[in-house]
Amino acid sequence: MSNLIKIRDIRRDFRLGSEIVYVLKGIDLDIDKGEYVAFMGPSGSGKSTLMNLLGCLDTPTSGTYILNNRDVSSMSDDELADVRNTEIGFVFQTFNLLPRTTALDNVALPMVYAGSSKTDRRKRAEEVLTDVGLADRMDHKPNQLSGGQRQRVAVGRALVNKPSIILADEPTGNLDSKTSVEIMALFDEIHAAGNTVILVTHEEEIAEHAHRVIRLRDGIIESDVRNKK
Numbered sequence: 001m002s003n004l005i006k007i008r009d010i011r012r013d014f015r016l017g018s019e020i021v022y023v024l025k026g027i028d029l030d031i032d033k034g035e036y037v038a039f040m041g042p043s044g045s046g047k048s049t050l051m052n053l054l055g056c057l058d059t060p061t062s063g064t065y066i067l068n069n070r071d072v073s074s075m076s077d078d079e080l081a082d083v084r085n086t087e088i089g090f091v092f093q094t095f096n097l098l099p100r101t102t103a104l105d106n107v108a109l110p111m112v113y114a115g116s117s118k119t120d121r122r123k124r125a126e127e128v129l130t131d132v133g134l135a136d137r138m139d140h141k142p143n144q145l146s147g148g149q150r151q152r153v154a155v156g157r158a159l160v161n162k163p164s165i166i167l168a169d170e171p172t173g174n175l176d177s178k179t180s181v182e183i184m185a186l187f188d189e190i191h192a193a194g195n196t197v198i199l200v201t202h203e204e205e206i207a208e209h210a211h212r213v214i215r216l217r218d219g220i221i222e223s224d225v226r227n228k229k
Ligand SMILES: Nc1ncnc2c1ncn2[C@@H]1O[C@H](COP(=O)(O)OP(=O)(O)OP(=O)(O)O)[C@@H](O)[C@H]1O
Pocket: 014, 015, 016, 021, 023, 041, 042, 043, 044, 045, 046, 047, 048, 049, 050
């Protein structure tokens, strides 16, 4: 069986003036379809750098990344944009919604890039917003929604093109604990529906939702543990 994600000796360094900062120092990682993974580790250990690579928002300095049997480590920006739009749903800590745009249009936006018709976009965005519990908030703009509702819109946007992977970098980082529990219940549902979910968190209670916890330290994988669930 082939892995959904297959990473071999991924390195990422950044040039800062005359210095080179070595951030990811050789990561090997396989993730199967349907897994529920949490990345943990100290601030600065490279979690977001790795998530950005997984999400095709960035490319490695060296090493290979095979996503769904395609080598994405050497793709052009245009090819990567296409992979991002079809394979990846990304949820950010700060929601990253368009401010003057309704929940419905925020969710439908990735379908515009995918070239879907207006009717299809509306139908699918309504369906997804209903799934994330916002059937009664479709015409609200982000500033008319609570933090938890904004994150639900962002989760809906991540799901709208039926991606292979949902990536979430500290999705509860800006939410209070009650709202975090609600958002994690939503991720649990999304996973139970057959999706592959990968998230970053600093909180053990959040990581407990995942079935596999990978700890990074100083740019390498320190431990990789599967929960007996
Ligand atoms: N574009 C960049 N240029 C230079 N250094 C960078 C760049 N992006 C990240 N880094 C460095 O890489 C290291 C890892 O950053 P990263 O954002 O991946 O950490 P993190 O594990 O997500 O931390 P946090 O838990 O605080 O979000 C940091 O030391 C950071 O300064």
